[in-house]
Amino acid sequence: MAIASIKNVKIAGMAACVPERIEENRDYTLLPPDEIEKYIETTGVERRHCAIHDGSICTSDLCQKATEGLLEKLGWVKEEVDLIVFVSQTCDYRLPSTGIVLQDKMGFPKSTLAFDITLGCSGFVVGLGVAGNMVSTGNFKKCLLMVGNTQSEYANYKDKSMWFLLGDAGTVTALEYNPEEADKIDICYSTDGSGRKHVIVPDGGSRNPVSLKSFEEEAVGDGNFRTRLDEKMDGVEVFAAAITGVPKLYKQLLQEFNIDNEKMDYCLIHQASKVLFEKLRKKLKFPEEKTPMNLKDFGNTSGATIPLLMVCKLKEELESRPLEMVMAAVGVGFSIGTGRITTNKIKVCDLMYL
Numbered sequence: 001m002a003i004a005s006i007k008n009v010k011i012a013g014m015a016a017c018v019p020e021r022i023e024e025n026r027d028y029t030l031l032p033p034d035e036i037e038k039y040i041e042t043t044g045v046e047r048r049h050c051a052i053h054d055g056s057i058c059t060s061d062l063c064q065k066a067t068e069g070l071l072e073k074l075g076w077v078k079e080e081v082d083l084i085v086f087v088s089q090t091c092d093y094r095l096p097s098t099g100i101v102l103q104d105k106m107g108f109p110k111s112t113l114a115f116d117i118t119l120g121c122s123g124f125v126v127g128l129g130v131a132g133n134m135v136s137t138g139n140f141k142k143c144l145l146m147v148g149n150t151q152s153e154y155a156n157y158k159d160k161s162m163w164f165l166l167g168d169a170g171t172v173t174a175l176e177y178n179p180e181e182a183d184k185i186d187i188c189y190s191t192d193g194s195g196r197k198h199v200i201v202p203d204g205g206s207r208n209p210v211s212l213k214s215f216e217e218e219a220v221g222d223g224n225f226r227t228r229l230d231e232k233m234d235g236v237e238v239f240a241a242a243i244t245g246v247p248k249l250y251k252q253l254l255q256e257f258n259i260d261n262e263k264m265d266y267c268l269i270h271q272a273s274k275v276l277f278e279k280l281r282k283k284l285k286f287p288e289e290k291t292p293m294n295l296k297d298f299g300n301t302s303g304a305t306i307p308l309l310m311v312c313k314l315k316e317e318l319e320s321r322p323l324e325m326v327m328a329a330v331g332v333g334f335s336i337g338t339g340r341i342t343t344n345k346i347k348v349c350d351l352m353y354l
Helices: 033-043 059-074 098-105 123-136 193-198 235-257 274-284 302-313 315-320
Strands: 002-006 009-018 022-024 047-049 083-087 113-117 142-149 169-177 185-191 218-221 224-226 266-269 322-331 335-344
Touching: 002 123, 009 059, 009 123, 009 302, 009 335, 033 274, 059 098, 059 142, 059 169, 083 098, 083 123, 098 113, 113 123, 123 142, 123 169, 123 185, 123 302, 123 322, 123 335, 142 302, 169 302, 185 235, 193 235, 235 274, 235 322, 235 335, 266 274, 266 302, 274 322, 302 315, 302 322
Parallel strands: 083 113, 083 142, 266 322
Antiparallel strands: 002 185, 009 169, 022 047, 142 169, 185 335, 218 224, 322 335
């Protein structure tokens, strides 16, 4: 049973950054306006912040800007940071790790441990468990958990099932060893690798290296086209896995840590699509006012969803009063995480743009 109850760790602050460039879904040229409105109604996404995928803005750049702003707000100096965990599926290079690139690029000391975790939509929940456990020992005093993706590069313009959904963002969460003022961080995980074929970029890795065939556009049904370097998603399978797997794991969280839904300030659900979000909200038994949503303006930002949601929707409350929240995310793999976190007047930067 994959359970983490993290002690001695305080969430000190959060920040997020998105590309300035906006893709308006209503500007899509391959469908008539009435068809576009149907997609918007189903997904809940009207626009997305998307990088131009020419190498000028990568996930690391978004996380770097967010981190610089948060360090300034917290008053942390880089020499104090001894752990960087970078969680993404859109890294700068196949190797080296992007966390290592950021250590040098941002001027952190060589004594800093930096590494990557390759995960999608469950990335924040998993990253929080990994980084939090490392800090809880006291061996690491200050940690930067950077989570983000510039996954819009995987959406083919001719594939309506993906184009309307994917947005880009980079986030950072500051964790510190602080036994006296520790927050509650309790997490449950599950993994079902049999679902790996349902959300996948088929080519570009070692299993299926890039070839000339990788660039050929193929008809994939319903008038959609994609290459083998674009993201393929079986929406029916993802939906089925989410509405069965997430409530089951959330029930385990409630039982394991004696959590009462009524006492939670908010439930933070991964922003995949409006239809799935609403289904999960009802299954987890939370009212609309306790389940903030930012799909309309950002789309599905993968692992960045939950911290981006907190920065955009809960900044004032996070800074002014203690909050107790539960969270749930399901992503590529399938990888699922549920958790409970508390915060106590943490520092949150205004949303940044690059």
